[in-house]
Amino acid sequence: MKVLLVTSNWAETYGHAVRSMAAAEQLTAAGHEVAVLAPASFRHLFPSGVRFYESVPKPAYIENKLPFFGYHTYEDLIFVSGHADDFHLIDTIERERATIRDFQADLVFADMQFTIAISAHTEGVRLASIVNWPLHPAHNIELEDLHPGRKLILRRVRNIWNRVLHKYGMPPVEHVCRTLFDHCQLLLVPSCKELEPELLRYEPEAEFVGQLVPDAFKEEPGWFKQWEHTCKEPLVFVYLSSLPFGINSRSTFEMMYNVFEKNPVRAVFAIGKYNSAFLDHPLQSSEERIRFEPFVPSETVMAHSSLCITPGSNSMMVSAMRHHVPGLLFPDTYERNFNAFCMERAGLGIVCGEDDLARERFESLLHEGLAGKSTEISLRIQNQLTALEKTPRLVRLLESASRGGVTP
Structure with a gap:
């Protein structure tokens, strides 16, 4: 079987590559x-x-930056990332179509790349895609009812997508994400049913495959092995996003460092790929038990952690639940609000806000998070994710999808 993996070209954070690496x-x-x-x-x-094809880069005016817009639903992100221009969309689709033909793919496996639904449909190739509940159009219904002006804001991007769909002989959509759900033969959720059951109400045939993590994210770097021998305090894993906005700021890191310095914990801060605040003046730690790292193998660190601090990205949520690590969660987008809610619902998350970044309040939350206990629900979720890891389903599902079969 020849499988073409397609990552998003509207976001270049590692979160949009790791699942393809694992696949x-x-x-x-x-x-x-x-x-x-x-x-x-x-x-x-x-x-x-693995044969590599380069996707169409983001438009020049984006300049590899992701400006904040609206509530950061996936439609918002598509808009600000440049996928709201006819010419860019068509260039992206034609590059995808040419790659499908050149590689002679039997199946396309995509990670939240919406244009690939048009490309695979046009080329007559079956499509499997990573999805989650916040990606589904129904997830945004409440938001649009509360903020009807969003329909006017997003009217332009929806009209552009429908013009492109018409060009390729496909029906219009009321929501850009509908393009993917309507033309995908296999929906894959990198989680488990107990953790994220909402999607099944609308997409009952979606397949939960558990965490998808490449081997590189499970390796132990040399510094970590030594650190484990010399520092025995409870480990706090801090990853505030790879994007240069929200709480992922120098002042937040410095506040947390000062709190950790005065408490019996060790901590590792993962800086993030696009966090430009640290390029010219990296933060330095005077404590061996507190480290700042540009990249950390997340699974290795999470497996040894007693607490994680994160905005609630999907991959961090699933990793924390898999290793049963409580979290202090500072969600800064609509998707992450849902992920934080999932951890809170399972009894392993404390959802925080801007006021909780005050030093005294944060120190109190640190102690509360470290004292977190397991719940019946959190243990069930951990068991489900562990079972999916021990008996991987991804390849079997993709093989069946390529043959046009219905998976067990």
Whole structure:
């Protein structure tokens, strides 16, 4: 089987590459031929045996930055990332179509890349895609009812997408994300039913495959092995997003550092790919037990952590639940609000806001988070994720989808 992996070209954070990296590892181990279509900056992430195609870059006016807009639903992100221009959309689709033909793909596996639904449909190739509940149009219904002006704001991007859909002989949509759900033969959720059950009400055939993590994110770097021997305090894993907005700021890191310095914990701060605040003047730690790292293997660190502090990205939520790590959650987008709610619902998350970044309040939350106890629900979720990890389903599901079959 020849599988083309397609990451998003509207966001270049590692969160949009790691699941494709994991899929590439599993597929090649099973003897399948794999290629990937991704931004040029992802080339080094994939092994030499995987054929690499470069996707269309974001428009020049975006300049690799993601400005804040609205409530950061996926439609908002598509808008501000440049996928609201006819020419850019068509360039992206034509690059995808050319790659499908050149590689002669039997199946396309996409990670939240909406244009690929048009490309795969036009080329007559079956499509499997990573999805989650915040991606679904029904997730935004309440938001649009509360803020009807959003329909006017997003009217332009929806009209542009419908013009492009018409060009390729496809029906219009009322919501950009509908494009993916309407033309995908296999919906894959990198989670478990107990953690995120909402999607099944609308997409009952969606398949939960658990956490998808590449081997590189499970390795132990040399500094970590030494650290484990010399520092025995409870470990706090801080990852405030790779994007240069929200609480992922120098002042937040400095406040947390000062609190950790005065408490019996050790901590590792993962800075993030696009956090430009640290490029010219990296933060330095005078404490061996507190580290600042540009990249950390998240699974390794999470597996040893007693508490995580995060805005609530999907991958961090699932990782924390898999390793049963309580979290202090500072959601800064609509999707992350849902992820934070999932951890809170399971009894492992404390949802925080801007007022909780006051030093005294944060120190109190630190102690509360470290004292967190397991719940019946959190243990069930951990058991489900562990079972999915021990018996991987991804390759079997993709093989069945490529044949046009219905998966068990």
